Amino acid sequence: GISVTDELPDREIYSNGPRGNKATSAKTLSLSEDELKEIKSGNYKAAIVMHYAGNDWSRAQINALRETFSKMNIEVVAVTDAQFSVEKQTSDIETVMARQPDVIISIPVDPTATANAFRLAVNAGIKLVFMDNVPAGFTPGEDYASVVSADNYGNGVVAAEIMAEELNGKGTVGIVYHDADFFVTAQRYEAFKTTIIENYPNIEIVEEGGFNNPSEASNVASSMLTRNPTLDGIFAVWDVPAEGVLSAARPMGRSDLKITTIDLGENVALDMARGGMIKGLGAQIPYWQGVSEAIIAGKALLEKDVEPYYAVPALRVTRENLLESWKTVYNSEAPENIKNQYE
Amino acid sequence: MQSKIKGRFRFDWQQNIVFIAFAFVFIFFAITLYKDGFLSVFNIANIFRQTAIISVMAIGMTFVISAGEIDLSVGSITALSALSTALVLDAGLGIIIALIVGLATGMFFGVVNGFFVSQIGIPSFLVTLGMMGTIRGTAMWLTDTKPIPILNDTYNFWFGSGNIGLIPILFFWMILIGLIGYVVYNKTTFGRHTLAVGGNEKAAKYTGVKTSLIKFKVMALSGLMAGLAGMLYAGRMQSGRYTFGEGDELSVIAAVILGGTSLFGGMGTIIGTLVGALLMGVINNGLIIAGLDVSQQMIIRGLIIILAVALGKKK
């Protein structure tokens, strides 16, 4: 059989499902030997329709899906990358349907604008399993099997908590946020801000700078530090913009800056391991999220009901638990250069 | 008289290379992906659906490039036009008003581009690069990045989502605009003068062609076409969103150049443009169906474009 690891943390899940429903922990998902056998004999086909395929998170998801599907004898007939474009995702769904998959695993770029295209797939009798978000107007159990989400809100809370500890509950911080209507990043931003304001009255958010493309984050952070040369900390909404913050702070001699972020990318992990400016982060656990989605896909193919909303809890990562966390997140050993920092 | 200059008709590579390239790529996919449904009616319809909107913009762009100018703002215009159309429908003002507002949005920015290019004399590359950001920013700001759904089914049917029989409505839009574009480009004074301006602006001027007016008009036309393309995006996606059309400017220009229009102006073909757009659509579609990784898709897509053109050229 296949099941989700027990190593997932037992943190409370903050995010609610797209329809406000409480989450079920992904740990409860598994496939029995019998189920597996039945799936294997179906010779099913699956397609993965991503919103963006170019980061660690997507890569870990796709790997997990591919690995798990191969255990289930499900052929992955297509993997697409919409590069954050709804038009492209719409086309991708249409094109993928020409391969007549039995199940599509996807994350909508935008719940409203892609609903129509996903509806096409529903009408064609294809099972749908979503990551993180669901098209507008879709009903679980009817239109799609289920959705597995990372606890983005929870991750924002983690990042805020680590920041507060690093600042000893007192200081000024800035937020480098994603200025776009994107569910996942909006939740993190919301969580960080709310947690700081409500729980840490002596920490003041003095700067907020938005970016549209993560490569602009470096300039945004430079400007923050220009205007507030004594800023104590910066929260960046994911790891790539956090690298931009690093590259802005370094030449300005601000090695005392505390940075927290979300997602355990290799670069930020390395900086953290070396005792750099990155002090900690909230991590999603994309590998096991992917495994969960694959299990749900299997259940759906067998016409078995599942819960409407699963979540993978947030993982708190600091220098101390970095190596173990890496294993949890990616289901593999941390890279050598990170391990070396601990010798 | 002994000198006989006959119509040594030279097949310009630009005029036929795209057909060879298209045939080559299509047949290649048809053979290798036959089992995977590449040739299914459903998939052929997909290709047209995925190509039509780019084609509409590319028709406008063919005029712009033929006149020796360029328009980088088309992608952004589609977003703003889709959003304003969606807002009008959302306010329950009906399809006619939506149509007017959507097209007027495109036309307006086309006119602004045209003004700066033809009256102030700023290179169109700079004007439309600037407007590209300004318009996208406006679209972002208009609804604070939120998408606006369109619930008007009649609109959605006719402007992008519908099918007549097995044929997608977008196919008819593509044919309609292609036909009009063909006639205007080849059979009207405006089309002829556009080519003259692009071929040699001074000579055109010395022949009494109103060169500034022509430049103004091609920019306005391109804006209008982008406005229509935005409306089709809105109908296809049943919503408006500020990200629509991001990066389309490059695909559109690529379709035009691939089709055989000279980037330096003066020579072009509408049919080539349509085939150029289709060629790119077929490549995108085929590579996904082939089940390649994203990175493999990118690598091969680029190579196919170059090699298909090189191959057509050698012939």
Added chain:
Amino acid sequence: MQSKIKGRFRFDWQQNIVFIAFAFVFIFFAITLYKDGFLSVFNIANIFRQTAIISVMAIGMTFVISAGEIDLSVGSITALSALSTALVLDAGLGIIIALIVGLATGMFFGVVNGFFVSQIGIPSFLVTLGMMGTIRGTAMWLTDTKPIPILNDTYNFWFGSGNIGLIPILFFWMILIGLIGYVVYNKTTFGRHTLAVGGNEKAAKYTGVKTSLIKFKVMALSGLMAGLAGMLYAGRMQSGRYTFGEGDELSVIAAVILGGTSLFGGMGTIIGTLVGALLMGVINNGLIIAGLDVSQQMIIRGLIIILAVALGKKK
């Protein structure tokens, strides 16, 4: 002799408009954002840091555009060059090898571009558009989208992150490449021939200029510069990542055109290009410091570019 020929220097608009526009924008920000530290040494250093890498590519692009060609692949090349440099350093092979590999990567793709453009005769727009995807895809595939950190502090210092006194190392790179570019562009036969090819290819050919060779060389040069730019990205970000330089091609071309180089070739200026890059850097920097939303930044950035040029033009 009836006419006395003096070396009266004629100010072409293309040659001086960017200076006026730059002065205008800079003074405007200096006054309005004085309190926010726009003029602080820190921030001025930032502007150079943020501009230098684009400038390096823009120097190469000035040659390409002057020759009447275009290179859309520069952004992708930076990514691949940054990644390969990072991989070499990661393998502990040292800075010399890293330097060779980084530059060779850029040069290699420049040579490939040059081959298709000059030998096969495919329009550079199509070749480099194709390569843009192919190279980005290769970068993605090379490390399966993983970033590669760079732990070599010497490398990081000299190639992007360091300061000498208050002056960022990137500033020196910008000046160095600018100087070399200036001399090659204005003071060597290669530079002159580049302009001749862009100005009138046929006449250049009749004058013994090896037009294909010149085209080949400018494409290779642009690749090489993009390779260097990628190495600077790597040093600045202390890592390589396949997304580096995404969309840079447009910024680079914009800097060149803004600087006064004609998009149709034959006329250009290296100093203009540098000022053009700085102008864009200042606008970006100023708008962020002004604390504007992304949407507002986009709206105003576009307008400033257009109006600054229009203003300079009216003078």
Added chain:
Amino acid sequence: MSENIIEMKNIGKSFNKTKVLNDVNFNLKNGEVHALVGGNGAGKSTLMKILTGVYTKEEGKIYIEGSLVDIKNLNDAENYGISIIFQELSLVPTLSVAENIFLNNEPKKNKSKLINDKKMIEETKKLLNDLELEIDPKIRISELSVGYAQMIEIAKAVSKDAKILIMDEPTAALSENETTLLFDFIDKLKEKNVSIIYISHRMEEIFKITDRITILRNGKKITTVKTSQIDMDKLIEYIVGKNLEEKFEWKPRKNSFKKDKPVLEVKNFSSFKSNLNDVNFKLFKGEILGVAGLMGSGRSEMVETIFGLDDKKTGQILLDGKEISIKNAEDAMDKGFALIPEDRREEGLILDHSVKENILLTVFDETKSRLLINNNIGKDITNNYIDKLNIVTDSMHKKVSLLSGGNQQKVVLAKWLATEPRIYLLDEPTIGVDIGAKTEIMEIIREIANSGKSVLVISSELRELMAVSDRILIMSEGKVVDSFERSEIRSEEDLQHAIQN
């Protein structure tokens, strides 16, 4: 109604503060052919561009049929019945012959208002027939040689059925045959009472077809006279401002050259691309070899092919008796050749570049000091040639496209003289050059030959060819069909006869 169909009064115009027209008066009588003559840069084309609304005048008034008019653009001019053949040609290279002739004048279908391509092509055929041209109306202008393009330009202007026709050096690129054709045509127009302004540097043409002559010099009007009341010497004196000693007279060269070993020998030369067919000739040290032929007889192609611009060729080139292969123009230059091409706009100049850049393009390597180009050396070279060839420009940094036609041609000459080659291939070197400069250029050619270099000159102006050549080849249909010593030729008619053959 006054007998003057056009009166231009006190016209003034300047560019960059340089006055190029100063208080010029010009009248055109109904039905006359009126010559406008003057040196290069005298302001002839500028005056005509003012009349047609291309340039705006700064001072003065224009009357048409007695009433004051304001001509703002070409369409205005056309509405007053004025049509013009521009010196720099107003053809769009990417469009076809028919499309060019009917540009901005396209025939439309009655109902749909769409362009009637069929009618356009038929009318083009008719028009070309009238001019005895057998050119496919669908061929692109870019595929035609300058001579043919010039004929198309004429056809285009004529197609408009204007009352007033301005011809700015219409015969510059034409050979004797086409010129005669054009003159017949002008006669027909005169019968239809069309008034014509005719600009040319070819004096014999002026005397042949014009009724009156207006002379401009340095932007000022010198005088207007009846053609019948002036002789050639006087006219030239008016134009040049002084008495011109040597005109186009052939003087047997003093230091005669040895004719044993040729410097250049071309054997069995053919080309697949063009209609060059088994060309053979020899060129000796110190010789000036003229080449005559009809338009399209392959003269230009022959020299272009020698110069390495056509790679699909067969046959041998022997330099000093040794066979060489020339792969491209740079190769040819290295071996001591120079080619002055006939089409200065397409092949000779980079129009957007300055006079200096254009002159130096061939010799950048010689302007270097310590590996880098040194501006001062370049300036000296440029000034030297501006002086030597009397190029009228207000600065060496002026864009060459803003120079007058004849001065542009002098820049092309300068550019090639600067390379100091051993063998000069001159293809219509005096196109559009004024009478004064023409004489000087002849003298330069003689000097070059005297210094032991060899020169091959192609010219459609037979007087000029006869004045300078030691020997003349006749080409026809891609072959060298005949060769005469200069001394064997008694008159222009003789030569013309040989060419017609």
